[in-house]
Amino acid sequence: MTSTKLPISRRHFLQVGAGAITAAGMLGTTPLFASGTDVVKLQFMYPVGVSGDINRIVTGMINNFNASHEKVQVEPIYAGSYDNTEQKVMTSLGVGETPATWLPINSALQTFLGMDALADVTAMAKADDIYQDFLPGFLSICESEEKLYGLPFQCSTPVLYYNKDLFAKAGINKAPDTWTELMETAKALTIRNGADVSQWGLTFGGGWHDWIFESFVRQNALVPWQKDKVMFDAPEAIDALEFWVKMVKEGVMPSASTWQGSANDFMAGRTAMLYHSTGSLANLRKSSPFEVGVAFMPKNKTYGATIGGGPILMAKNQPDAHLQASWTFARWMTNTQNQTHWCKETGYIAARKSSWEGEELKAFANEVPAAKVALDQAAYAGAFLQVPGYHKVREYLKSALDRTLAGEIDPTSALKDATKQSNREIERLMRRRA
Amino acid sequence: MKPSFLKKYGLHAILLPAALLWIGPLLWILVTSVKTRVEVFDASSGLFPQNFIWDNYPAAMSVAPFGTYMMNSFLVTGGILVCQIVTISLAAYAFARLTFPFKNLIFSLFLLQIMFPIYAIFLTNFLTVRELGLMNSLPAMIVPFVASGYGTFMLRQAFRQVPTELSDAAKLDGCGHLSTLWHVYLPLVRPTLIAFAIISIVTHWNDYMWPLLVTNSESVRTLPIGLGLLAKSDSGADWTRLMAATVIVISPLLLLFVIFQRRFVDSFMHAGLK
Numbered sequence: 001m002t003s004t005k006l007p008i009s010r011r012h013f014l015q016v017g018a019g020a021i022t023a024a025g026m027l028g029t030t031p032l033f034a035s036g037t038d039v040v041k042l043q044f045m046y047p048v049g050v051s052g053d054i055n056r057i058v059t060g061m062i063n064n065f066n067a068s069h070e071k072v073q074v075e076p077i078y079a080g081s082y083d084n085t086e087q088k089v090m091t092s093l094g095v096g097e098t099p100a101t102w103l104p105i106n107s108a109l110q111t112f113l114g115m116d117a118l119a120d121v122t123a124m125a126k127a128d129d130i131y132q133d134f135l136p137g138f139l140s141i142c143e144s145e146e147k148l149y150g151l152p153f154q155c156s157t158p159v160l161y162y163n164k165d166l167f168a169k170a171g172i173n174k175a176p177d178t179w180t181e182l183m184e185t186a187k188a189l190t191i192r193n194g195a196d197v198s199q200w201g202l203t204f205g206g207g208w209h210d211w212i213f214e215s216f217v218r219q220n221a222l223v224p225w226q227k228d229k230v231m232f233d234a235p236e237a238i239d240a241l242e243f244w245v246k247m248v249k250e251g252v253m254p255s256a257s258t259w260q261g262s263a264n265d266f267m268a269g270r271t272a273m274l275y276h277s278t279g280s281l282a283n284l285r286k287s288s289p290f291e292v293g294v295a296f297m298p299k300n301k302t303y304g305a306t307i308g309g310g311p312i313l314m315a316k317n318q319p320d321a322h323l324q325a326s327w328t329f330a331r332w333m334t335n336t337q338n339q340t341h342w343c344k345e346t347g348y349i350a351a352r353k354s355s356w357e358g359e360e361l362k363a364f365a366n367e368v369p370a371a372k373v374a375l376d377q378a379a380y381a382g383a384f385l386q387v388p389g390y391h392k393v394r395e396y397l398k399s400a401l402d403r404t405l406a407g408e409i410d411p412t413s414a415l416k417d418a419t420k421q422s423n424r425e426i427e428r429l430m431r432r433r434a
Numbered sequence: 435m436k437p438s439f440l441k442k443y444g445l446h447a448i449l450l451p452a453a454l455l456w457i458g459p460l461l462w463i464l465v466t467s468v469k470t471r472v473e474v475f476d477a478s479s480g481l482f483p484q485n486f487i488w489d490n491y492p493a494a495m496s497v498a499p500f501g502t503y504m505m506n507s508f509l510v511t512g513g514i515l516v517c518q519i520v521t522i523s524l525a526a527y528a529f530a531r532l533t534f535p536f537k538n539l540i541f542s543l544f545l546l547q548i549m550f551p552i553y554a555i556f557l558t559n560f561l562t563v564r565e566l567g568l569m570n571s572l573p574a575m576i577v578p579f580v581a582s583g584y585g586t587f588m589l590r591q592a593f594r595q596v597p598t599e600l601s602d603a604a605k606l607d608g609c610g611h612l613s614t615l616w617h618v619y620l621p622l623v624r625p626t627l628i629a630f631a632i633i634s635i636v637t638h639w640n641d642y643m644w645p646l647l648v649t650n651s652e653s654v655r656t657l658p659i660g661l662g663l664l665a666k667s668d669s670g671a672d673w674t675r676l677m678a679a680t681v682i683v684i685s686p687l688l689l690l691f692v693i694f695q696r697r698f699v700d701s702f703m704h705a706g707l708k
Contacts, residue, residue: 055663077650267475287471
């Protein structure tokens with residue numbers, strides 16, 4: 001009996017199934033692309049790292065671009081966080097449908113170069129004013145072996161935020177300028193109730209503390225990586241971590257924090273000083289019930305900072321006309337006027353000298369001196385950890401920092417371990433690439 | 435008197451704190467969504483805001499087209515659920531009541547599907563969706579989920595508990611497989627269906643990574659992506675607007691639950707009694 005019935009139900013099954021899928025198909029609105037004309041259509045994938053409004057600002061800029069360019073139409077694609085964007089771009093690369101342009105974090109440069117995904121735009125840049133007008137530190141985030149692969153668009157660095165009210169209460173009238181002063185100031189601002197700390201002198205934004213750590217190493221006059229290896233075990237790096245350990249041991253800084261939590265603590269007055277991104281400026285200013293001060297990260301041998309955020313990169317695997325259009329787009333997004341506008345709206349640092357020489361940003365810098373601090377510090381800034389497999393390398397380094405600050409291991413052995421693990425991972429990736 | 439008093443209110447004494455525990459975060463979300471940004475972290479301003487600031491809602495809505503997103507979320511979640519109910523009830527019926535070659539092997543394969551984390555099959559799913567030409571459309575978010583190993587498993591177990599006498603009786607009355615399924619099995623396993631529906635709705639309503647991967651245009655995106663605009667911030671989350679958007683995102687589910695609450699609870703009780 002069963003066997004005679006079965007074919008019928010199977011047919012029913014197929015009918016119902018097909019019906020369901022067709023119904024589902026009709027729900028969608030597949031966008032139709034005009035084709036056959038000589039309009040070049042590009043995709044631009046970007047993350048939103050600083051605040052929700054950025055999505056609107058980017059879309060607005062691209063609408064303006066499309067309105068003013070007849071031959072090029074760009075489709076803005078919001079792709080989540082930096083990590084999400086990277087995943088989305090890589091998935092597209094994997095199936096051969098690369099977006100023409102995208103905006104990753106600058107550390108990903110070697111990763112994409114390893115996939116042979118990036119177009120070399122050095123010649124186009126040389127024919128233009130790129131090398132003259134962009135701040136060299138910022139331009140360096142899209143360079144590898146003297147070749148240029150993109151244009152810096154949204155750049156940030158860590159800066160030192162401080163609570164002016166708490167400074168006044170402690171009778172301190174200036175932000176620390178050297179590591180020694182940093183320690184003293186942090187000591188003076190730490191308040192204890194017995195064993196508990198009710199107010200920390202200093203907190204680092206956790207989660208990105210490896211980024212802040214690189215700034216400290218740079219303040220010791222060393223860039224702790226090259227494009228195929230890391231040197232976290234160099235004396236300069238060990239010295240920086242020893243300084244961190246000293247601050248934790250003195251009880252002026254918590255041994256761990258989170259990115260969100262540290263900003264929250266600062267706004268609630270639970271820490272007097274905070275190392276955080278320039279990108280947080282607008283949020284910290286708007287949300288703190290006190291006046292927020294911004295200063296250079298204190299120097300040791302020199303000032304130093306690491307650049308976060310990223311450049312607009314262009315895909316190699318596209319026809320010449322498309323690459324030309326991609327360049328037009330990237331060039332337009334980073335032109336003087338747009339960088340000025342972008343800087344004022346978001347808190348990212350404008351990457352062009354001519355933007356800062358313009359009246360608009362001069363006035364802005366007068367009104368918000370903090371923006372000027374970020375610019376001045378940018379003179380000492382460089383790219384962040386551009387090595388293959390930077391995700392894993394960051395995890396190794398963060399784990400080394402965390403374990404050291406928690407007192408599980410001494411700085412030297414922690415950093416030696418991290419260096420060994422990182423270099424092994426980098427070598428593995430380089431071998432695979434070859 | 436006393437024991438009955440205890441009986442009457444003893445349970446409440448336990449349940450009330452539990453309810454508070456459950457409602458606490460919701461209340462906090464609501465309260466934060468009407469605060470100013472300064473008040474959120476200023477301990478001295480107390481739990482409740484001085485003035486109720488409703489501006490956060492329009493400000494949150496302006497970040498992305500939340501209306502479109504919500505419509506899409508409904509279509510995607512609903513579409514997945516309808517397809518799933520069809521496929522899992524048919525598959526579960528086959529596994530529970532029919533005999534066919536390699537039945538156990540195939541069922542094991544179904545179970546295997548439950549054990550794969552979704553991330554492991556992202557790329558293959560992505561390729562399939564692209565081959566079907568569904569990229570950047572609502573079906574791209576529906577198609578990979580129209581079958582559910584988990585749902586099939588749940589429903590098969592439920593079907594097996596239905597006495598065979600009932601389906602035999604239906605057969606005598608002239609029912610084929612489909613009518614037996616419709617008139618006998620499905621009504622009897624309603625609690626399981628509802629339990630599965632809740633799990634499915636909550637999972638797909640909140641899904642973030644897959645929709646982000648397969649869609650590009652705002653016109654086909656879903657609510658969690660809008661929420662992501664406010665949550666994933668280098669600069670520390672934008673708490674007031676994030677909470678306002680959260681209220682908007684969770685309210686349909688919450689409303690659904692409140693309306694059908696009695697049904698849900700009843701069905702779970704029945705499921706328990708079996």
